Each structure stands twice: as C-alpha cells, then as structure tokens.
Amino acid sequence: MYFILSKILLFIILPLYWIIALLLIALLSKNAKTKKRVFIAAFIILYFFTAPFFFKVVANIWDVKSPDLNETKRYSCVILLGGFSSSEPNGGSFNTSSDRFIQGVKLMFTKQASHILISGGNGQLIPGEFREAAWTRTQLLKFSIPDSLILVENKSKNTIENARFSKELLSKQHLPPPYLLVTSAFHMRRSLMIFKHAGIDVVPYSSNYLTGRVEYGLDSFLPNAETLSRWDFYTKEMVGYVVNYFK
Secondary structure, eight states: OHHHHHHHHHHHHSHHHHHHHHHHHHHHOOOHHHHHHHHHHHHHHHHHHHOHHHHHHHHHHHSOOOOOOOTTOOEEEEEEESOSEEEETTEEEEOTTTHHHHHHHHHHHTTSEEEEEEEOOOOSSSOOSOOHHHHHHHHHHHTTOOGGGEEEEOOOSSHHHHHHHHHHHHHHHTOOSOEEEEEEHHHHHHHHHHHHHTTOOEEEEEEOOOOOSOOOSGGGGSOOHHHHHHHHHHHHHHHHHHHHHHO
C-alpha cells in the first residue's frame, strides 16, 4: 500500500503540477484581485524552478559528496542501487543515470571492492518481467567480471527494500562491513538514512551529479526547461527523506 501511495502522491509534489494548478485557479477565478495574485504566484514559482542558479544552490547543499577513498583500503562489496536502466523490447538499456553503473564497474576494476551487489527489481506501479539487477548482471559479465563476484538482488521496488534485501544477501554471503554504496548524488542523502536505519554500515560513493559549481553569469538566471525537469528528482528526494524519517 505504501508503495502504491508513493507513486500516486508523486504527481502532487512535482513543481510542474503546482504551476498548472495555480494557473487553473487563476483562470477559473472570478475575482480580479485573486486572479492577479495567483498569476503572479505562478510566475514566481515558474521562474524559481526554471532558473539554473537557484537549482544549483539547492543541489549543491543537498548532494552528498563522496569522501576521498584510501587507495590501499579494500572493501568486501560495493552496493550498486538500481535506477540506471530501463526496460526495452529486447531486454534493457542504460538511461541518464548510467554513471551509477560506470562508477560501480570502476570500483571493481580498481579493486577497491572484491564483490558487487546490484540491488533493483522493478519499481513500476504495474511491473512487467524486466528485473534491473538480473539485466545488469549480464552487462557486468561482458566486462569480464567473474560471476562468483556478482550478487543479484532483484526483488526490491524502492530504497527501503533495497536496504532490507541487500542486508539479507550480504549476511548470507558473510561479507563484512563497511560497504561502498553507489547511487546518484541527489539520492544519496535519503539512501544513507535508510541504510543506516537498516543497520548497514556503508560509505557513500556518489555519482551522476546533475549540477556543477554555482555560477553568477547571466545564463544562470535565464529560464531553462531542462532545469524544471531536474527539480523533479530533488523534490521527490526531499519529500521522501521527510516521509522516511518519520516512518
């Protein structure tokens, strides 16, 4: 039930729907003063969520930066959270979050970790047969990573289940903590909280940063449609963080 509600409520928290709702209220309002005020509010919100400057300020505060790893230290396992691939008619394909996969593979090739655990089933409201972890295993094998070093957790639908099922699998394999946790920078803060609550000792290894340094040029204050879409990731994470904290 929690999983279904989270998918439905996602539409309510996204900035685009706030703007659409305000515009509809303004259009339907018969009071001229109310109409004007709501239109102004919609414009202010639209500008805030489309100007790259404000997005970069918030993202740089929210993102969890990876600590410098000791090159001589070896971890028993890197936990790679799903969300970097999508179902296709002929199997799967990498999406815009594929840097998660790249960083996970890099940690294996540099021997910072001896094993890799892919955690991800199918997070769609109506799941098909595609299971991300199972598909990712086939991709790791193409990089000549031994099958004996690949752990597959393909039951989870969200981050809470990522942590729960990963803990069970790591315990069965008798791999000692701490573990390297790989996910997108915007997703890392919530992931750390959930994994800590599950009693899993992890070291953050962020990837897929959506922003660089904060800039003060004219371009950073001009509206940009791509910026509005990127806010979806952060709005979802911030609301999810608060919900998971109290849950």
